[in-house]
Amino acid sequence: MNRDRYLRQQAIEGLGVERLARMRVVVAGAGAVGNEVVKNLALTGVGRLDVHDFDRVELHNLTRSVFLRESDVGRPKAAAVAARAAEVDPNVRIRAIEGDAWRTLTLAGLYGCDALVAAVDSLEARMKLSQLAQIARVDFVTAGIDSRYATVEAFPYARGEAPACYECHLPESAYRKVAERYSCGWLRRALHAEATVPTTAITASVAGALAVQAVLRPDEAAGASRVLVDTRGGTASRVALARNAECPGCGLLVPRPRRVAARGDWRSALSTHAPGAAFVTLSDALIFGYACTACGATDVSRTYVGHAAAEFDDRITRCASCGELAVRIDVRAEARVDELAALCGRTPPPAKFLLANAGSGDAVCLDLEE
16 A cells, blocks of 8 residues: 555544554445545545445436446446446445345444445435444444535444434424325335435535545544535534434334344244343334235235235235225234244244344344344
8 A cells, every 4th residue: 555645634633544444434325425425435545435326327417426427327326436436546445236225234244334324315214224323333424415405414323322313303204204105004105206306516515525524533523413514605503412212213222232143043043032022123014914805815915925015015905806905914013923933934034133122121133134
C-alpha cells in the first residue's frame, strides 16, 4: 500500500490509514445516496465495502448517481456501482451483491462489520435492516433525501447499552404508510404503486457525506442522533434520540438476544438454548393455513402453507378451484413452538431468525440461515 495516497488525511485524528484499512462497511442501496456513500468510503480508503441492491440502472438514475453511465442502463446497480468504485482506490475491496438486502444479508455475514448504511427509500426496508443491525450489534446509519432536505440518523448498536432504535421515534403515520402495501393477512397488494420522491444530486451528496461521517466517527455522538439539513436555506439541526420504552421495533430486542446458530435442527437448538420456550417470534411471517370457505378445495394449499408470506401477494386470496374471493389464509409471525414444529418439522422455517424467551430475562435469537 502506498501511504502517500492518504497523505492529506493521515494528519486528521481518527482517519489513520491502518484503522480505515481494517474497516468493513455494508451499504444497502446503490441509488443516488448509495453512490455518494460508496464514493466517500472508497476515497477515504475503507478496506472492505459490500454493496447490496436489487434494482437495475435506468436512464433517469444518471442525473443523480456519480458512478453510473448510459452504457450501464439495464445492468444491476450494485455491479455497476462496485465496478466504478473499484477504480477509485485499488486497495479497497468492493463486492457487489445483487438482490434485496433483507434476503442477501445474513446475521452471520454482518458480524464483524463496522457499520450498516441503509441508503434505501423504503421505510419497511429500514425497519428490517435496523433489526438485523441491532441483533448483530453493528452500528446502523440511515440516509434519506427529497428535493430539498437531507436527513441522516445514526444508531450506535455496537455499544453495550441499548440506545434508541430506528423505530423509537417513527410517527404512527409511518406504520400506516407501510400497512398500505399490504392487504389484510400480511400479503402484499398486487396492484400497489410506490410513490416516487423527487430528489437531486445536491441532497444526495449532502446525505452521503453526513452518513460517511457518522460511520467514520461513531463516538462523536453520545448516542442515537438525527441530523437534518436544508440544502436550500443552508441551515442544519442535530437532535439526540432517546429510547422509547414502548417502541414496537426494539421491544423484543431489549435485552439484546444472544445469537445462536440453528445448524440444521432448529428444534434441538431451541430446546438447548431456550429450554421451556413455548412461543417464538419469527423474522418473517409464514402461512400456517390455507382453505377456501366457499368450496372447501384444499389441493392447492400445499403450494402456500409453510412458505413465507412475502413470496406471494393478495392474488392468492382468490380460490384457484371456484374463482371466489373466499380463501381464508392464516398468516402469522408469532406461533407456539409445537405449531411451528407441526408446520416445518425439523427443517428450519423459511425465515432469517426466530426470537424466544430463554428465561431469567434472557432472550435468544436463533439464526436459521447458518
